[in-house]
Amino acid sequence: xxxxxxxxxxxxxxxxxxxxxxxxxxxxxxxxxxxxxxxxxxxxxxxxxxxxxxxxxxxxxxxxxxxxxxxxxxxxxxxxxxxxxxxxxxxxxxxxxxxxxxxxxxxxxxxxxxxxxxxxxxxxxx
Amino acid sequence: xxxxxxxxxxxxxxxxxxxxxxxxxxxxxxxxxxxxxxxxxxxxxxxxxxxxxxxxxxxxxxxxxxxxxxxxxxxxxxxxxxxxxxxxxxxxxxxxxxxxxxxxxxxxxxxxxxxxxxxxxxxxxxxxxxxxxxxxxxxxxxxxxxxxxxxxxxxxxxxxxxxxxxxxxxxxxxxxxxxxxxxxxxxxxxxxxxxxxxxxxxxxxxxxxxxxxxxxxxxxxxxxxxxxxxxxxxxxxxxxxxxxxxxxxxxxxxxxxxxxxxxxxxxxxxxxxxxxxxxxxxxxxxxxxxxxxxxxxxxxxxxxx
Numbered sequence: 361x362x363x364x365x366x367x368x369x370x371x372x373x374x375x376x377x378x379x380x381x382x383x384x385x386x387x388x389x390x391x392x393x394x395x396x397x398x399x400x401x402x403x404x405x406x407x408x409x410x411x412x413x414x415x416x417x418x419x420x421x422x423x424x425x426x427x428x429x430x431x432x433x434x435x436x437x438x439x440x441x442x443x444x445x446x447x448x449x450x451x452x453x454x455x456x457x458x459x460x461x462x463x464x465x466x467x468x469x470x471x472x473x474x475x476x477x478x479x480x481x482x483x484x485x486x
Numbered sequence: 487x488x489x490x491x492x493x494x495x496x497x498x499x500x501x502x503x504x505x506x507x508x509x510x511x512x513x514x515x516x517x518x519x520x521x522x523x524x525x526x527x528x529x530x531x532x533x534x535x536x537x538x539x540x541x542x543x544x545x546x547x548x549x550x551x552x553x554x555x556x557x558x559x560x561x562x563x564x565x566x567x568x569x570x571x572x573x574x575x576x577x578x579x580x581x582x583x584x585x586x587x588x589x590x591x592x593x594x595x596x597x598x599x600x601x602x603x604x605x606x607x608x609x610x611x612x613x614x615x616x617x618x619x620x621x622x623x624x625x626x627x628x629x630x631x632x633x634x635x636x637x638x639x640x641x642x643x644x645x646x647x648x649x650x651x652x653x654x655x656x657x658x659x660x661x662x663x664x665x666x667x668x669x670x671x672x673x674x675x676x677x678x679x680x681x682x683x684x685x686x687x688x689x690x691x692x693x694x695x696x697x698x699x700x701x702x703x704x705x706x707x708x709x710x711x712x713x714x715x716x717x718x719x720x721x722x723x724x725x726x727x728x729x730x731x732x733x734x735x736x737x738x739x740x741x742x743x744x745x746x747x748x749x750x751x752x753x754x755x756x757x758x759x760x761x762x763x764x765x766x767x768x769x770x771x772x773x774x775x776x777x778x779x780x781x782x783x784x785x786x787x788x789x790x791x
Contacts, residue, residue: 395526413526414553417519433581441581441649443522 379411379419380428381458387429387447388455394420394443420445428454497655498545499527500707506555514577516559517711521649527552578714583644593636600632607671611678619679626671634664647714659702666695670768677761689749696745704738726783737782744774 375382386392386400394416401411423429428451433441447455470476507520527548534544603625610617610625617625638660641651651659669691676684727734748771756764 393526394522395529398526398530412553413551414555414558417523417558421519441521441644442525443518 375405376411376415378458378462379415380423381455381462382411383416383419383423383445384428384447384451384455384458387445388452391444391446393434393445397445423451426454427451497705497707498542499524499531499548502545502549503527504707506549506552507559510556510559519559521711523552523555575717578646578711578717581711583646586643589639589643592639596632596636596639600629600636603629603632604671607674611674619675622675622679623672626668626675629671630664630666630668632664633667634660634662636660637663648710655702655706658698662695662698662702665691666699669695677756677764682757685753689753692749693746697742700738700742703741704735706734733782737779740778740782741775744771744778747771748774 382401383397386397392400394413398411398413398416401416420429420431423445424431428448430446430448432444432446434444467476503520503524507516510516512520527545530548530551531541531544534547535541539547606615606617607622607625607629609615610622638656641656641659642653644650650656669688673685673688673692676682676688727737748767751770752764752767755767
């Protein structure tokens with residue numbers, strides 16, 4: 361698995377390390393359900409990288425456990441109910457903190473690697 | 487997007503999901519996770535199907551993409567959620583199903599239509615009303631269609647205990663039931679009004695409907711709500727069909743056999759003893775089916791046979 365990741369244009373494990381924050385980022389816009397969140401992430405990466413759904417389920421449960429998100433079942437009448445997630449105030453605060461941490465860390469790494477160019481933050485292969 | 491998805495008809499996802507969770511203790515949390523995964527899988531399969539992938543391939547691919555369900559469940563078991571204070575009954579209350587007035591009105595009106603059709607049919611067959619044979623056939627069809635719709639509609643309603651059936655399955659149940667009832671009504675018309683050769687057609691209708699119902703029954707998956715499962719486990723004896731899907735499949739086959747025999751016996755009785763005796767075979771078939779069901783579900787020696 362690690363070998364496959366090494367071929368990617370970006371570090372998948374680095375991305376995966378931020379799964380919770382990424383999910384919170386999606387939920388910050390609107391309440392969402394599992395597959396919709398999965399699609400948002402897939403589309404944001406241009407379809408090049410998909411976080412495994414099992415990883416996402418683990419993330420949802422972590423977020424709910426930590427009080428950063430709430431889960432509720434929608435009452436759709438079609439084909440069974442759908443489980444939605446809603447970001448909590450604590451979740452919004454955690455998102456802001458995590459983003460600030462990321463920006464600061466990114467700055468340090470950019471400085472250390474001598475890659476302090478705004479465009480480099482997009483993750484494209486240089 | 488999820489209402490009209492053709493994949494809601496597919497049982498592949500339900501089967502694969504049941505396989506993935508086979509042997510996992512179904513705690514309320516696990517049931518909850520399973521239902522959540524089910525909905526997301528159906529959405530993914532619909533997306534794959536829309537891109538032109540064949541239904542069962544799409545189901546398998548979506549399941550593979552999901553990753554390791556068991557690891558997820560194990561992980562969950564080792565790091566338990568903080569005490570979840572909500573009881574099963576509280577969950578049931580929170581997720582209670584709102585009454586659907588439209589459904590009630592539809593059911594009542596269609597039942598009245600079906601009852602009226604049946605009364606007219608019986609009166610005409612007894613000679614009280616004089617109606618043409620074509621008219622009687624049409625009335626038999628109305629009777630079947632009305633009750634078929636009632637059946638499908640009912641199965642699409644979420645209840646306090648069960649999630650609604652996927653649209654495709656509900657429609658299949660409705661069509662089979664409608665076909666069966668229309669077929670039986672038509673059989674009565676044939677016996678009293680038409681050339682008996684028409685019995686072949688009515689027989690085919692009835693047997694096809696029974697076969698379809700048996701198939702649907704045997705391939706039914708368990709979709710009880712998590713909190714209901716918890717309460718049931720505490721209060722009732724285990725349902726054999728839930729624990730042993732093979733028994734459910736066997737019951738489906740027995741049912742098809744019983745009804746086929748009953749129908750053949752009905753025809754034989756009709757030709758030999760007289761047509762008034764033919765329904766006796768169908769009643770006997772029904773009783774045999776119920777006895778089989780009772781024995782298979784709750785029989786003391788069911789597990790030893």
